[in-house]
Amino acid sequence: MENTPKFAQIKQHIIDNIRAGVWHENQQVPSENELANQFKVSRMTARRALTELTDSGILTRSQGLGTFVASFKSQSSLLEIKSIAEEVRQRNSHYSCTVLSLESIAALAPIAIALGVEIDSQVYRSVLLHNENDTPLQVEERFVNPALAADYLQQNFSELTPHEYLSNVAPLTEARHTVEAIMPSEEVCQWLNLFNEEPCLQVIRRTWSSSGIVSFARLVSPGSKYRLGGHLTFKRPI
Structure with missing residues (x-):
């Protein structure tokens, strides 16, 4: 030693x-x-x-x-980040979005830590319901750093997703994910029209731009309707 x-x-x-x-x-x-x-x-x-x-x-x-x-859950930085609208359209399905909440709030300690801002400072919060063929597919709760996306609350998220907007105003340089299976809350069950208890897939995601942490999001989808996939390419040993 x-x-x-x-x-x-x-x-x-x-x-x-x-x-x-x-x-x-x-x-x-x-x-x-x-x-x-x-x-x-x-x-x-x-x-x-x-x-x-x-x-x-x-x-x-x-x-x-x-x-x-840090979180003890396994993380992956190898998941490709796509707009959920793009994913739905690639399946030749109709995408739509319902805005459930769009507001400025005081950041509690966990949110402040995740965004790298002062506790009780104002951050932006959105809760959106993403739909495929008018059927709820995913609930997205997102907290955004106002310093990097000042006009976030003025956006029409029925026309573009938060991911699309943030990619334009604060291009992503890094993302970290936590993926786990959860049992949804009663509120999430109502939003997703889940009449029987069903495990859901939850993705916790933090994104960075060159200027700092942009957003912290929680994405919840019914396990029967959503899955994660990816393609990895490995370099040959020299």
Whole structure:
């Protein structure tokens, strides 16, 4: 252990605390200064440990808020992001959208952390119901950083999707996904016309542009009507 570089010791310390349940999902971890003091190293060494754990998906960092334990659910950055309207039309089906909510709200802590903004600052929220051939296909709840999409609330989302609009005003450079099966809430069941309890597919997605975090979205679809797929291409070994 004595021969192990200090930044690696800090990384192992953080990983051990997460595995032991000392720090839970979305819980804030010690700052660079606190780790530097604890391990008697420079802030640069502590920063390297936090940065490497963030790059590997173990931690997530929000500017001005701190560093947090990332979601334990498996993530994929290999899913192609398409507009749901495009997906429906590619099946030669009719796409339509029902706007359930479009508003400005004060960001609670989880939303502020996800968007990298101050707690209680104003963010935009939309709830949309995407339909295929007039049948509900997906509920989309999205929180948007106003600094990167100032006119979000003025858009007509029956004519273009939030994804299409945001891709124009803040072109995406990065996205992270969490995918899981859930049992929908009573409200979501009403929106999706689910009369019997049915597992749904939930995708949690954060998107970035070159200027910062653009949006944080929750997409819920009936398991019987929606699936995820993709195509991976692997490089041949040299």
